[in-house]
Amino acid sequence: MTEYYxxxxxxxxxxxxxxxxxxxxxxxxxxxxxxxxxxxxxxKFDVTMISAIRRAIRLRSDLEIDWHDVALISKLxxxxxxxxxxxxxxxxxxxxxxxx
Amino acid sequence: MEFKDYYSxxxxxxxxxxxxxxxxxxxxxxxxxxxxxxxxxxxxxxxEVSEAYEVLGDDDKRAEYDQIRQFESHGNSFTPPPGxxxxxxxxxxxxxxxxxxxxxxxxxxxxxxxxxxGFSPFENTEDFYSTRGxxxxxxxxxxxxxxxxxxxxxxxxxLPKYGPTGQVGSVEKTLKVKIPMGVGDGERIRLKSQGGPGxxxxxxxxxxxxxxxxxxxLFDVTGRDLNITVPLAPWxxxxxxxxxxxxxxxxxxVNVNPESQTGAKLRIKEKGLPDKAKRGDLYVILKVVMPDxxxxxxxxxxxxxxxxxxxxxxxxxxx
Numbered sequence: 001m002t003e004y005y006x007x008x009x010x011x012x013x014x015x016x017x018x019x020x021x022x023x024x025x026x027x028x029x030x031x032x033x034x035x036x037x038x039x040x041x042x043x044k045f046d047v048t049m050i051s052a053i054r055r056a057i058r059l060r061s062d063l064e065i066d067w068h069d070v071a072l073i074s075k076l077x078x079x080x081x082x083x084x085x086x087x088x089x090x091x092x093x094x095x096x097x098x099x100x
Numbered sequence: 101m102e103f104k105d106y107y108s109x110x111x112x113x114x115x116x117x118x119x120x121x122x123x124x125x126x127x128x129x130x131x132x133x134x135x136x137x138x139x140x141x142x143x144x145x146x147x148e149v150s151e152a153y154e155v156l157g158d159d160d161k162r163a164e165y166d167q168i169r170q171f172e173s174h175g176n177s178f179t180p181p182p183g184x185x186x187x188x189x190x191x192x193x194x195x196x197x198x199x200x201x202x203x204x205x206x207x208x209x210x211x212x213x214x215x216x217x218g219f220s221p222f223e224n225t226e227d228f229y230s231t232r233g234x235x236x237x238x239x240x241x242x243x244x245x246x247x248x249x250x251x252x253x254x255x256x257x258x259l260p261k262y263g264p265t266g267q268v269g270s271v272e273k274t275l276k277v278k279i280p281m282g283v284g285d286g287e288r289i290r291l292k293s294q295g296g297p298g299x300x301x302x303x304x305x306x307x308x309x310x311x312x313x314x315x316x317x318l319f320d321v322t323g324r325d326l327n328i329t330v331p332l333a334p335w336x337x338x339x340x341x342x343x344x345x346x347x348x349x350x351x352x353x354v355n356v357n358p359e360s361q362t363g364a365k366l367r368i369k370e371k372g373l374p375d376k377a378k379r380g381d382l383y384v385i386l387k388v389v390m391p392d393x394x395x396x397x398x399x400x401x402x403x404x405x406x407x408x409x410x411x412x413x414x415x416x417x418x419x
Contacts, residue, residue, distance in 0.1 A: 047308070097385075
């Protein structure tokens with residue numbers, strides 16, 4: 001029942017999100033997600049990409065912005081999250097370094 | 101029931117036009133959107149702003165709301181006028197919403213427009229009476245030690261329970277989940293059809309477990325590598341030594357070279373976190389620590405060292 005290292009095909013991915021393949025290809029074109037593989041036949045989608053698309057759809061509809069803006073905001077959110085994580089790690093290392 | 105002042109929530113006045121309301125909504129939505137905002141109450145604020153815009157951004161709902169505002173009694177709980185019936189909400193159809201009781205009382209549980217937040221902007225092929233259940237995402241805290249091998253964890257969560265007219269309660273669910281070896285922070289495990297129940301003929305949603313590695317008292321995680329800071333006495337750093345350090349799977353002894361500096365890193369291969377293919381490395385970061393207390397004998401030895409050594413760490417300082 002547990003699926004872990006799942007890679008979804010384009011068809012499975014679209015079914016999961018209730019999207020047409022065309023719409024999915026458009027989102028890939030905007031750079032919101034980047035599946036592995038050369039073209040639609042080979043594309044393999046990671047489970048985290050489901051969340052990324054859901055977030056993109058929420059952002060577009062809630063903030064009433066276009067897909068270019070969504071792609072930019074998604075990229076900036078990911079970068080921000082990664083910097084927050086890196087900052088936490090560095091702070092933690094600094095604390096360890098100062099504690100003795 | 102608390103009266104909701106939608107105008108105040110959006111920071112607009114009843115005289116403001118639709119364009120101003122839209123502008124105010126967009127500004128606040130960007131500020132509070134849970135995907136964007138880092139404020140702790142962002143989700144609550146965003147729901148309030150969304151609810152306010154759902155009403156004030158729709159001419160019919162706004163007209164009904166303006167009508168009902170006359171019945172607001174300041175300081176007391178709000179009760180709608182006798183015989184109040186929503187006009188703008190569709191009746192008899194289920195639609196999940198997080199809006200307030202106030203909204204539900206005024207516009208019905210189904211007052212939220214169908215083509216709104218959370219729906220696919222591309223298409224909606226679902227039969228409105230048969231809706232797939234909601235996907236649920238939960239955090240799964242995992243100890244670093246538990247990533248070394250497959251583990252079984254028990255999780256408990258609640259799912260909504262639906263009757264013919266919508267949600268009628270919730271049910272508690274318990275599941276045993278296998279957490280595979282080598283899970284990483286932020287990764288997701290999907291449990292198919294273990295999410296919210298579908299409505300009508302719609303299937304159940306999925307349950308996603310988002311892995312969160314629990315911070316370790318000794319090790320910091322960088323990707324698959326681990327870092328550990330190891331204190332050394334000044335003479336250990338000067339002369340070199342062997343130190344025993346903990347790893348996730350037992351203690352090991354490492355050689356510290358003579359003349360080691362604070363901040364020097366020793367790489368211990370394949371003692372980090374496991375991946376599908378191999379394990380990351382463990383980095384031992386050295387830190388020279390002065391003794392807390394000195395007696396007269398050790399002070400004398402330091403003095404001797406000071407006289408004999410020509411070392412000055414500030415030789416090029418400020419040059």
